[in-house]
Amino acid sequence: MIEDLRKGRFTLPAETGIDNEVKRIIEKWGADAIRNSDGTILSKELMDMAVKVYTTYLTVRNDQQWAYSHRDQLQMQYLMSKHNTAANEVLEIDLLDGYFNRQFEIDKDHDIKRYWEVIDRTSGELLDVNHWEFDCNTQKVVINNAKKWHRYTVSFLAYQVWDTTQMYNHLTNNWTTAPEMPYDAIHEETREHIFSYLDNWLKENPSVDVVRFTTFFYHFTIAYNDKAKEKFVDWFGYSASVSPKAMDEFEKVKGYRLRAEAFVDEGYYNSPFRVPSKEFLDWIDFVQGFVAENAKKCVDLCHSYGKEAMMFLGDNWIGTEPYGDYFGNIGLDSVVGSVGSGATLRLISDIPHVKYTEGRFLPYFFPDTFYEGGNPTKEAVENWVQARRAILRKPVERMGYGGYLSLALKFPEFVEKIEEITNEFREIHYKMEGTKAYTAKFKVAVLNAWGKLRSWQTNMVAHALWYKKIYSYVGVIECLSGMPVDVVFMSFEDIKKKGIPEDIGVIINAGDAGTAWSGDKYWVDDEVTGKLREWVHNGGGFIGIGEPTAYQHQGKYFQLSDILGVDREMGYTLSYTRHDKAQEETHFILQDQKSEIDFGEGMKYVYRVSDSTQILSMDNGDINLAVNEFGKGRAVYISGLPYTPENVRILLRALYWAAAKEEEMFTWYTSNSNTECAAYLQTGNVAIINNSDKVQETEVYRDKNSAVKLSLNPYEIKWICMEL
């Protein structure tokens, strides 16, 4: 049993040329699998060691000979030119102005009048194809009868002549190798080649145990600018899944023709922050169906050679979304994904239809972190501690790291710390025994325009990256990822079609006005507002964060301001005199709060609309935290909720208060908000974690009347046995 705690559940990124070091680290970190990374090759000796071997498989760019000899079957992106203001009746638009010319080549092989669109962005009108021409020499579109002072854009298709991931790695690591180009499986010839090439590869690589697909067919959207820097990144973007052939196939399947505008979408490129159009949802469905069907063929091939098929959740993952309708059909053995936080851990660990999941933790062994004077150990500890609370709720079965091991070996402190982390990870599994920790008796639903498809991915731009505009919302799912509550992701269409499930106790709506996360036009859909009002009135709990239920309409900005008890001043109601004041008594929600609350970016100009609203926190006249009652139900408004241990506690208390189940909160509860506990009722083990970098004293409550005191070292996890 002790052996179990020292070995297993760990995948090491191995590297050739340092075989002895690799062997030492395999022992030290208890690896039972090794893998290569983009740009590394494993030696035969390493592959013959008594550990499982993963090998990265790059489905659409492994065979660059194919790519270079089939340039008409490369992948494409729908791009949009800059907005150009017409100062004359003749307007020339340089299509690739602002784009990286080593990434894109304009598609001149297809009927541009069929697939391109020139749009007057002042009027929103599509130009007649006879009113513009493309000049192949200058790469410009010329509009001959432009309306003066109107803005114009061109949506056009361009070949991706440099694979996105390889381009990124290349530019980050100053590689000198040739650009790799991605080919498109939509073409039958290429598709068949992908299968036969894989078949051959499987045959030729008997030492490989696990084929780690990175990934299948279409990359998320990235465009670089003319200075070879990132111009656009959307981790969820479908703009690189498009081609004339795919558009034509779509038309056959769905019965209507898509416009370029379905992708370009006024130049927003179907950002997940936009409420998705029917056309875009149909496209997602079409691509997911196509990808799942053909990914399954790849997986079946692996199985036919007795190998496992693992998918890396990232890079070319478009169409494989694990919470989509087709993912189960692929038949994968496992998914591995990058762990940037608790939410991204749950994004992986909650994935259905696979035998196991694996988390690739940070930092990635790349020179941007592992440089002289850098502190990769700190990053590793923080990454681990933030993920650990989520692991206690729903673990990934395995963990690992990525990148170049040789870089990590230059930091001995780091090597020691990873040993500790891997041991801690194995101990958690040992104590959990595959059971689930205690959770609240009610479920929590996160409500937005995407629902289940974007589980643990709400308000996200690029995988786990910090943006000023989102961190106060991403904090909500980050808090939830490690909390003792069961979370479901629900869309407005779910509510319209199926109503609100019985087991939901609290609904959370968090996001900026106008975004898919807040809901935009759904808040003037009386079926949505009606069902929600009825549900809250009958006792449901509603938590709004930022600009919940926002849509300027008929005298209100927050459409459910009658439930929330607050609204936001957009200028039209300044004439209403405010007499808002925070109450002095400490509300249940704030009873563990020791310092000033961190509302992140917060939300200015929120004010009270009802005498029944209790204001719990204000700043410069603006409400940051308020509660209200509506019929038998309760509502909480929070201006922003970045992830901090104290905010986890505020959200926990807000959930129990909104659900009107305050007393139940004290079941497996810790008094100090820097600590949390996870109680495994079936095994009798209870984990208490310290999420802070300081020593913490805490009481652990089994219920309101029985508690034990504990002291925890910085970042410590302690296990106690409950008396059953």
Next chain:
Amino acid sequence: MIEDLRKGRFTLPAETGIDNEVKRIIEKWGADAIRNSDGTILSKELMDMAVKVYTTYLTVRNDQQWAYSHRDQLQMQYLMSKHNTAANEVLEIDLLDGYFNRQFEIDKDHDIKRYWEVIDRTSGELLDVNHWEFDCNTQKVVINNAKKWHRYTVSFLAYQVWDTTQMYNHLTNNWTTAPEMPYDAIHEETREHIFSYLDNWLKENPSVDVVRFTTFFYHFTIAYNDKAKEKFVDWFGYSASVSPKAMDEFEKVKGYRLRAEAFVDEGYYNSPFRVPSKEFLDWIDFVQGFVAENAKKCVDLCHSYGKEAMMFLGDNWIGTEPYGDYFGNIGLDSVVGSVGSGATLRLISDIPHVKYTEGRFLPYFFPDTFYEGGNPTKEAVENWVQARRAILRKPVERMGYGGYLSLALKFPEFVEKIEEITNEFREIHYKMEGTKAYTAKFKVAVLNAWGKLRSWQTNMVAHALWYKKIYSYVGVIECLSGMPVDVVFMSFEDIKKKGIPEDIGVIINAGDAGTAWSGDKYWVDDEVTGKLREWVHNGGGFIGIGEPTAYQHQGKYFQLSDILGVDREMGYTLSYTRHDKAQEETHFILQDQKSEIDFGEGMKYVYRVSDSTQILSMDNGDINLAVNEFGKGRAVYISGLPYTPENVRILLRALYWAAAKEEEMFTWYTSNSNTECAAYLQTGNVAIINNSDKVQETEVYRDKNSAVKLSLNPYEIKWICMEL
């Protein structure tokens, strides 16, 4: 001549019972006129003194006997009930819930089905009048077939049974007198009574020289709440100018019938922050016509008795707007108004069609300022200094104070300070000799949906009051009010109808998105954007503050982002990677800036959209100040501009830079931004003022090559003679 500097141009609020003190102060402050205030009466002795006598005349409430005996001819307001959510099919709405029952009585005298509206605020639909009833006993409207979970409101008419100003004075000063009620001149009987009562009063008050109308017929909108506190205030509001009779008259004149919704306007009560509807503009026109016609009759009566007619700009001023089309017809001798700032000083001093204007300075002699431990002197100095810079541009001819003199006399330091201020005021007039100070060769236009009608009133809620949401915009006109530039106020309709006048050098658009000040829907009107783009392209200057040109449409939020060089992130373009960085070189606009810039509330999430944009100031990744070029024109973006001496300088430099006339700025210019100068070329006098409470050293430039050094005491004004 010295005598002139010690006496004149000053109106004293006198009070009975302290006649000797009044005489002393008349001498000390050099008063040549005395006046009474609301609630005070002047003794015969005072009125016989050798000074002009103003007497306040309250046109619509002087005769309370008339009011009490003609309750059906009292003034009304269009009110809106609270928003009520229907939890059942039968919904009862308590109309006066949340209103002050001593202020309003529901109008039951007219056909409620004709004048009231019940609106489903979820769908925006007007309810059929057969679907609701009013219960006179409960004062509730009952809807019998409400749609469950929809929100409903009732718009209804209520008599004003307490005059707004008297109610305010009453509650502020704990008066015990009976409430006064305002009667409505729309009724012929009442109107004729107003004239005959005035005629009689004029006959009986031969000692009165100036009839100070406070004011004519309709009060700006104020509603109190059920706790006898202010609930709603709109200094520009027309909701108290309404009655069934007026609605019917309107229909005859304008040829169509107004809905209650024209006033209630989704519950925003036609806030000046809303882009005005055609209906509302027609109503304003109708009321202004009516008010001017009948105010003229009052004025003519005064003249027939050899008395002057003065109007107080405030209280019942609705319909008399001095920048409206009808004001000139009234034939007033003068206007007096409260001076809360430089902008409100200009609001008065720029008024056309009168012989003279008078400013009533702050503080008002009321117990809210003149209490033991209070500091009225500080308030007086700050008010004077802020107004003084505007006076140097365009002076009011006279000044005065209001309230109870006896209160002021308790503060000897205050009495001394006012003597200084009045002397300084007279000296300014003496040195100006009625001429105008040097101004830039180009004019500055403030562009919004109201234009000229709201000159010096942009972004204002209640006269000169501070609101968090507006001070960063009000600062713009406050800065302009004392700057050496000629300012015009221009509407979008002006641009559409007349284009942009030749003499305009720079256009300013300042306000929050969606408001009349920014422009809302006008920014998707291609006539507006086209003319502006063309004008800037040909060399015009454009300054945007806050959310200029904002309207979410076709990929842009700032519709003129091509001119401004910046746009604002509303969530849809987060995928666009930002590489924004403030430039290191000091731009012309910031060359006098010594400390951190105060952008007030600023504007989060503003980013660069063009490589040509120069970022001059950023905070946490958001642009606060940027400049761009567009054709031959230039643009400046500022995130917010509260009034401070340093921001005056930033705006001055921004104007000259935008106009591409940087060199010309140094004509009559001071090097220290806490100081300003006003050069009267015709008289040879130059005023240099210190706007700060510290000693300031400054250089005064006659032109770029000749300057003199000066030192100024705190708040000092110094006069020098230019060598001509």
